[in-house]
Amino acid sequence: MAERHIFRLMLLILGVVFAFLYIPISVLVGLSFNDGGLPTAWTGFSTRWYGALLTNDDILKAAGNTLVVALFSTALSTVLGTLLAIGVEIRRRNGKWLETIIFAPMIIPDIVLAIALLSFFSLLGVKMGLHTIIVSHVVFNLAFVCAVVRARLKNFDWSIVEASGDLGASTFTTLRRVVVPVLMPAIIAGALLAFTLSVDEFIIAFFTAGAGRSSITLPMQIFAMIRFGVTPEINALATLVMAVSVVALALSQRLNKGELPGQ
Amino acid sequence: MKRYQLHCSIWMTATLTAFGMPALAEPLTVSNWDGYMAADAIDSFNAETGHTAELVLHATNEEIMGKLIASKGVGYDVVFVSSPFAEVLHNLGLTEDLDHEKIPNIANLYAEATELPHDPGNAFSVPYAWGTTGLCYRSDLVDTPTSWNDLLKPAEDVSGKTTMLATDRWLLAAGQLALGYSVNETDSEKMAEVRDLLIDAKGTLLAYDDTTFYAKLVSGEAELVQAWDGWCNYGIGENADIKYTIPSEGSDLWVDTMVILKASGNKEAAYDFVNYILDAENHRWAAENILYKVPNEPAMSGVDASLIETFPNMGMSPEEMLKFEQLRDVGGAQRDYSRLVSEIKAN
Amino acid sequence: MSADRRPLLLMTPAMIWLFGLMVVPCALILVLAFFRRGLYGGIEYTWTLENLALVFDPLYFQIFLKSAGIAGLSAAIACVLGYAAAYAIAAMPRRHQPMLLFFAVLPFWSNYLVRTYAWIVLLNREGLIVNLARWVGYEGELPQMLYSEQAVVIGLVYNYLPFVILSCYAPLSRLNPEVNEASRDLGASAWTTFRRVTLPMTVPGIATGFVFVFVLSIGNFVTPALLGGGQFQMIGNLVYAQFLTANDWPFGAALSMVLIAVMLGLLMGQAVMADRASGGKGARDG
Structure with missing residues (x-):
């Protein structure tokens, strides 16, 4: 049957793409167990880098900060970006200026946004810390969320919104009950995208962080450590981050009784 | 219900971490390259002097320069940068004019290191390694x-x-x-x-x-x-x-320097820190462990001879180095x- | 609903955010393009068009073309791979889909530098791939894979692939199976159904994914330095160098202004085309 062939083809595609995604990751995981410090030679299996990692307060603190920044900026930008996308798509006729402002965060070079925000914050005398990183990450994140949600809305059937309005539902209820559920896969995709961007972002975080230790994020810490190349300790950390994420997913699956939001 | 409480507490903890309660006194903030001084240097400085210092890292001169210029140096107290960058910071008016009275250990520097062309007399920068x-x-x-x-x-x-x-x-x-x-x-x-x-x-x-x-x-x-x-x-x-x-x-003769920022709110501690680094023992640690020559005469004379045998360039004299521009x-x-x-x- | 002010209300929070934290701060920096660089890298507040004039130099145009080429190639490859993956995910049983998406982005929660170094370990002359080839008995010369444009493209495709998967998944996830069935009942082959029904409806997702990879690639400055061995500059490197290495904010601002204008032009064109291709107009008039 054609159906079965297509399904097999899909599995094959998934296999190839996932192999591509995970080949470097398996190298990274492998290196985290390499006894020697250089990535060039395998000198034996060891878990000592994990031990070293768990006593490295700087890295652990930075990992915690990164999580805080990513969670907050994702939450904020998902809400703002989704509302923006809905508003923009309902309006239909958006002027060039509006489109410009919505696209701009994606194309302004990172370093420009970073320096601009730092200059601006210091001009206003804003005390900097994790909160300034968060609000800065929201700037570009909301544009990405908005773009993903808009892609989903391009073929959206607005008549259901009107029907809901005709039945007397308030705008808010219509949004919550009608629009958001339909958009959920796009919103989740947007949120995942925002989280991924935020977790990895270095230059804007470096510039908008406070000067002290308290607002150092993981990418900042790792960039600074690059002087000595990537040490197995950092590979160990990357491995742990992924392992913890998988565990967190498994736990949330359980909490939700096997159902993920958006279904 | 339980799940709800769990979520709430996670968010609250995260909020507190994010917007945190501001510390009462700002610590002395030192920015340096990774691995460029002893891992315990900050702790022993704190123990010895009673100050509260903390170390932050920058990957490159360029990066920390951008941040210092855009923020007018606010938040940082002592920064390690290479000499051309220290010169720029000085020309932009961001560096403190050094009061040598507050850095007695500056006497440990080789004579050559006090007359470097980028800053003769160490008016705004103190050489750390060269x-x-x-x-x-x-x-x-x-x-x-x-x-x-x-x-x-x-x-x-x-x-x-x-x-x-x-x-x-x-x-x-x-x-x-x-x-x-x-x-x-x-x-x-x-x-x-x-x-x-x-x-x-x-x-x-x-x-x-x-x-x-x-x-x-x-x-x-x-x-x-x-x-x-x-x-x-x-x-x-x-x-x-x-x-x-x-x-x-x-x-070329490269020199990495320490500068104190004019905007520093911790100048006394900043001076103490620079002085602490210039201590013969502390500076010798740097030479022996990061394998860079330091411009500190008693520190270098204390360096283990076998180290110079393994790493011959460690034995280069200031006089030889000063031949270079x-x-x-x-x-x-x-x-x-x-x-x-x-x-x-x-x- | 479109006639009243409610859509504006929805847009307001994001617009305030963007105005306060992007438009105003960036305007303050970009306006420096019209001032002079001081001798030591400060700003001299005398008006000049000199910086902007310098941008229109064949050298920078050449660098722009080169980075646009690399970014475009990376985006095209990422779109093919990403769309296929997103399509395959959307074809899996619904309850597995979120998990597959999660595993598609999971590698990217590690760290950009760490992943890039993993590629270096794989691709370098004494690296894993070469050793593997030798181990299986390959004796011939192997091409230098690392520190080349190809390596940069691989790195960019790799790092930005999940964004394409996510942006393509959004419109694919909603494709009504009934539409496909109806089409097939009418005698269309699977391929025709895909080409005539599925693809047009998901063009906005592909376009969005392409834009993501393109803009992120053209502004990237780490991958060219590490996987490209610093042997060519992307626009991202160029802008970075003006602000940080040369400490030349006026020229950096001028370059950025022109870059932003060009990119916006390209994006607007793309948006119009994607809108036409997806036939979005009809669906929205109602």
């Missing part, structure tokens, strides 16, 4: 290089196995030195020659690299690289066949330098 830029190579795989041209016009079997530093000034310096020009040369005709030489050299390079070149030597991926002496020592530590040499045309801030010509590098990389 050295040369030369060639680091696998003596078991290539003939001993003697000239910058051995790097820029490599023999056929070395071609494709060389790297140059990626930072503008040092990249240009290799060409400037090879042609016998000053490392601060700004004459446009001479610099056009430098550019052409470096464009030709680029065709023979493996890569531009200023972080992992020593690892490339160890793995054999590269055989001859442009390197700062201290970083070459990391390679020598891994493989004794790796050697360092200064080509016959010479080198320091990279200076070239002011308006900086724009030309930047364009030259773009031209080299676009070709």
Whole structure:
């Protein structure tokens, strides 16, 4: 049957793409167990880098900060970006200026946004810390969320919104009950995208962080450590981050009784 | 219900961490490169002086400069930067004019280190480490290089196995030195020659690299690289066949310095910190562990002789180093330098 | 609903955010393009068009074209791979889909530098791939894979692939199976159904994914330095160098202004085309 062939083809595609995604990751995981410090030679299996990692307060603190920044900026930008996308798509006729402002965060070079925000914050005398990183990450994140949600809305059937309005539902209820559920896969995709961007972002975080230790994020810490190349300790950390994420997913699956939001 | 509480508490903890309660007193904030001072230096400084200092890291001079200039230096107290960058900070009015009374250990510096051209008399910067830029190579795989041209016009079997530093000034310096020009040369005709030489050299390079070149030597991926002496020592530590040499045309004299920022709200502690680093014992630690020469006379005289045997460039005297020219801030010509590098990389 | 002010209300929070934290701060920096660089990298507040004039130099145009080429190639490859993956995910049983998406982005929660170094370990001359080839008995010369444009493209495709998967998944996830069935009942082959029905409806997702990869790639400055061996500059490197290495904010601002204008032009064109291709107009008039 054609159906079965297509399904097999899909599995094959998934296999190839996932192999591509995970080949470097398996190298990274492998290196985290390499006894020697250089990535060039395998000198034996060891878990000592994990031990070293768990006593490295700087890295652990930075990992915690990164999580805080990513969670907050994702939450904020998902809400703002989704509302923006809905508003923009309902309006239909958006002027060039509006489109410009919505696209701009994606194309302004990172370093420009970073320096601009730092200059601006210091001009206003804003005390900097994790909160300034968060609000800065929201700037570009909301544009990405908005773009993903808009892609989903391009073929959206607005008549259901009107029907809901005709039945007397308030705008808010219509949004919550009608629009958001339909958009959920796009919103989740947007949120995942925002989280991924935020977790990895270095230059804007470096510039908008406070000067002290308290607002150092993981990418900042790792960039600074690059002087000595990537040490197995950092590979160990990357491995742990992924392992913890998988565990967190498994736990949330359980909490939700096997159902993920958006279904 | 339980789940709800769990979620709430996670968010609350996160909120508190994010917007945190501001600390009462700001700690002394020192920004340095990773691994450029003792891991416990901050702790022992705190224990010894009763101050609260904390260390933050920057990966490059450029990065910390951007941040200091955009924020007018607010938040930082002591920063480690290379001398041309310290010069810029001084010219932009961001550095503190140093009161030597508050840094008694400054007397430990070699006489040569107090009269460096970028800051004679240490008016705004204190040298922390210094050295040369030369060639680091696998003596078991290539003939001993003697000239910058051995790097820029490599023999056929070395071609494709060389790297140059990626930072503008040092990249240009290799060409400037090879042609016998000053490392601060700004004459446009001479610099056009430098550019052409470096464009030709680029065709023979493996890569531009200023972080992992020593690892490339160890793995054999590269055989001859442009390197700062201290970083070459990391390679020598891994493989004794790796050697360092200064080509016959010479080198630059690089100096990494400590500056105190004018905007610092912790000046007393900042002075104490600089003084603490200049202590003979503390500074000797730096020499022995990061394998960089330090401009501190009693510190260097205490360095283990066997270390100098393993890493011969550690034994270079200040007098020998001072023969070389320091990279200076070239002011308006900086724009030309930047364009030259773009031209080299676009070709 | 479109006639009243409610859509504006929805847009307001994001617009305030963007105005306060992007438009105003960036305007303050970009306006420096019209001033002079001081001798030591400060700003001299005298008006000049010199910086902007310098941008229109064949050298920078050449660098722009080169980075646009690399970014475009990376985006095209990422779109093919990403769309296929997103399509395959959307074809899996619904309850597995979120988990597959999660595993598609999971590698990217590690760290950009760490992943890039993993590629270096794989691709370098003494690296894993070469050793593997030798181990299986391959004796011939192997091409230098690292420190080349190809390596940069691989790195960019790799790092930005999940964004394409996510942006393509959004419109694919909603494709009504009934539409496909109806089409097939009418005798269309699977391929025709895909080409005539599925693809047009998901063009906005592909376009969005392409834009993501393109803009992120053209502004990237780490991958060219590490996987490209610093042997060519992307626009991202160029802008970075003006602000940080040369400490030349006026020229950096001028470059950025022109870059932003050009990119916006390209994006607007793309948006119009994607809108036409997806036939979005009809669906929205109602």
